[in-house]
Amino acid sequence: MIDAKLYARRRRRNTLAAVASYGATFVGLSWLALILGVLFWEGFSGLSLRVFTEMTPPPGAVGGLLNAIVGSLIMTSLALVIGAPIGILAGTYMAEYGRHGRLASLVRFINDILLSAPSIVVGLFIYEVMVRPMGHFSGIAGAVVLGVLVIPVMVRTTEDMLTLVPDTLREAAASIGLPRSLMIRQVAYRAARAGIITGILLAVARISGETAPLLFTALNNQFFSTNLNAPMPSLPAVIFQFALSPYKDWQDLAWTGALIITLAVLAMSITARALTGTRKAS
Amino acid sequence: MVDVAWQESGVSAQDVAERAKVLNKLRIGDIIFHQITKISALFVLVVLGGVIVSLFLGALPAFQEFGFSFITAQSWNPVTEKFGALAPIYGTIITSVIAMLIAVPLGLMIAMFLTELCPMWLRRPIGIAIELLAGIPSIIYGIWGLFVFAPFLQARVQPGVIAAFENVPLLSTLFEGPPFGIGMLTASLILAIMVLPFITSISRDVFDAVPPVLKEAAYGLGWTQWEVWRYVVLPFTRIGVIGGVMLGLGRALGETMAVTFVIGNAHKISSSLLAPGTTISATIANEFTEAVGDLYTSSLIALGLILFVITFIVLAIARYLLLRIERRVG
Numbered sequence: 001m002i003d004a005k006l007y008a009r010r011r012r013r014n015t016l017a018a019v020a021s022y023g024a025t026f027v028g029l030s031w032l033a034l035i036l037g038v039l040f041w042e043g044f045s046g047l048s049l050r051v052f053t054e055m056t057p058p059p060g061a062v063g064g065l066l067n068a069i070v071g072s073l074i075m076t077s078l079a080l081v082i083g084a085p086i087g088i089l090a091g092t093y094m095a096e097y098g099r100h101g102r103l104a105s106l107v108r109f110i111n112d113i114l115l116s117a118p119s120i121v122v123g124l125f126i127y128e129v130m131v132r133p134m135g136h137f138s139g140i141a142g143a144v145v146l147g148v149l150v151i152p153v154m155v156r157t158t159e160d161m162l163t164l165v166p167d168t169l170r171e172a173a174a175s176i177g178l179p180r181s182l183m184i185r186q187v188a189y190r191a192a193r194a195g196i197i198t199g200i201l202l203a204v205a206r207i208s209g210e211t212a213p214l215l216f217t218a219l220n221n222q223f224f225s226t227n228l229n230a231p232m233p234s235l236p237a238v239i240f241q242f243a244l245s246p247y248k249d250w251q252d253l254a255w256t257g258a259l260i261i262t263l264a265v266l267a268m269s270i271t272a273r274a275l276t277g278t279r280k281a282s
Numbered sequence: 283m284v285d286v287a288w289q290e291s292g293v294s295a296q297d298v299a300e301r302a303k304v305l306n307k308l309r310i311g312d313i314i315f316h317q318i319t320k321i322s323a324l325f326v327l328v329v330l331g332g333v334i335v336s337l338f339l340g341a342l343p344a345f346q347e348f349g350f351s352f353i354t355a356q357s358w359n360p361v362t363e364k365f366g367a368l369a370p371i372y373g374t375i376i377t378s379v380i381a382m383l384i385a386v387p388l389g390l391m392i393a394m395f396l397t398e399l400c401p402m403w404l405r406r407p408i409g410i411a412i413e414l415l416a417g418i419p420s421i422i423y424g425i426w427g428l429f430v431f432a433p434f435l436q437a438r439v440q441p442g443v444i445a446a447f448e449n450v451p452l453l454s455t456l457f458e459g460p461p462f463g464i465g466m467l468t469a470s471l472i473l474a475i476m477v478l479p480f481i482t483s484i485s486r487d488v489f490d491a492v493p494p495v496l497k498e499a500a501y502g503l504g505w506t507q508w509e510v511w512r513y514v515v516l517p518f519t520r521i522g523v524i525g526g527v528m529l530g531l532g533r534a535l536g537e538t539m540a541v542t543f544v545i546g547n548a549h550k551i552s553s554s555l556l557a558p559g560t561t562i563s564a565t566i567a568n569e570f571t572e573a574v575g576d577l578y579t580s581s582l583i584a585l586g587l588i589l590f591v592i593t594f595i596v597l598a599i600a601r602y603l604l605l606r607i608e609r610r611v612g
Binding site for chain 2: 013014016018021022023025027029032035039085092093094098104109110111114116119120148152179181182184211212240254255258269270273
């Protein structure tokens with residue numbers, strides 16, 4: 001009565017699926033290993049003190065990436081100064097005041113779309129509203145683009161983290177007569193601090209590799225510049241330029257720059273994960 | 283007793299005023315803080331509105347000049363100032379679709395591994411490793427694709443593929459021509475790796491949300507793991523998985539730097555997947571700073587507007603589907 005063939009077929013299919021599943025995971029993991037491996041292989045040899053102390057060289061000469069690194073740092077920190085407060089406050093509105101209100105739901109929906117929207121479009125937006133009226137590319141326009149990209153990340157994480165704060169804390173604060181705004185700032189923010197820091201880390205990780213929107217706002221600069229009103233170099237823009245150049249020295253520097261960015265970004269996202277991981281456990 | 287109370291309130295008349303002042307201050311502070319947060323939330327909508335309005339105004343000259351033919355024309359000629367967006371639109375859609383064809387099965391199988399087969403202690407590390415793929419900046423994929431992946435494909439894979447399909451009707455057109463290394467297919471493969479983590483992590487999350495009772499009931503009937511996954515888990519999480527796939531698609535459509543490096547930037551539509559092509563974002567990234575003339579710039583901004591509209595629709599569908607499943611679970 002027992003259909004041995006049917007069982008064999010089902011078992012075979014099951015084994016096949018398991019093999020495919022293991023195989024897919026292997027492919028995914030080996031791709032990560034491959035990318036990181038090549039990055040280390042190509043970039044590590046060029047990694048020296050010179051990279052951090054010298055300017056980008058003309059083709060054929062030795063040099064470093066100092067101006068690009070400084071430009072990236074300036075624009076990234078300015079972007080945080082612009083974007084983080086707006087993002088945190090907007091996230092606060094959604095978690096503390098709006099919750100399920102119509103405005104909060106709409107903002108949440110739009111924000112989630114902006115979170116994955118192509119950054120190049122944001123670059124065009126800032127080009128239209130800043131670069132074109134000003135008449136030239138500038139570091140401040142680059143910072144504003146990155147700032148706009150920071151906002152959705154901050155809104156999302158702030159809201160998520162504030163929602164995790166138990167309501168009993170809020171009620172306790174309210175019961176001793178603390179006004180709502182003070183309760184948010186002194187109790188809710190404090191309880192969600194690790195989460196908000198995570199958001200900042202994720203935001204920095206997100207913008208530090210951004211290239212496309214910087215190309216039409218901050219442009220690039222071969223020289224050291226801290227002038228926000230002039231084109232400003234950035235690590236990704238320099239990598240883009242150098243990698244596509246025919247010169248071997250430039251390509252090597254591009255690899256080194258790529259390694260620096262990747263290490264920084266991965267370190268930030270792993271730290272962010274560790275911060276929230278311990279949070280959830282506690 | 284009455285005297286005392288009278289006396290006390292008499293003494294604290296000033297106190298009462300003071301207290302009212304403090305309370306008033308707190309109340310105003312409350313209102314101000316509430317309004318500031320509300321304005322910040324509204325700012326998110328302002329950004330969206332700003333993007334749409336500014337791109338529309340920027341694109342207007344191009345639309346006025348070319349009308350509807352901007353979308354249907356294939357020529358892209360800066361010298362004669364004739365611009366048509368068909369080639370970039372075609373490239374964007376084809377590369378994204380091929381990327382999804384590769385990444386969806388791969389991502390679903392990885393998610394199945396992470397939720398059904400993987401030993402508990404390995405789940406978190408492997409999950410994080412896959413998600414790290416999403417953390418690597420796009421430009422890194424680009425430089426890796428250009429210097430490592432494309433030469434590898436050119437030397438090892440593409441000649442074999444071209445030879446293998448030479449005499450097969452349809453496939454010979456898809457895989458014809460000299461092996462350039464860079465091209466549509468290379469871009470699609472890179473995109474597939476880039477969207478893989480999005481599909482994987484969302485699928486894993488929705489698979490994890492399947493009530494164990496459902497699976498146990500199926501196992502109790504003697505189903506195999508594959509059957510349980512295929513006929514219980516997958517149907518139950520269908521909406522969430524589609525949401526994740528749409529999210530990945532939205533990413534793939536808008537991806538810029540990685541594609542710019544490996545697609546070859548040729549403004550033509552070729553039947554062969556191995557031929558160089560271009561996408562909307564790659565065209566903008568490559569040509570924007572070099573664009574001379576208002577019409578050229580305006581055409582590029584019009585491309586950006588088209589890209590934004592397409593991705594907005596795809597992402598809106600994705601979010602809507604994910605919202606639905608969130609409501610059902612939570």
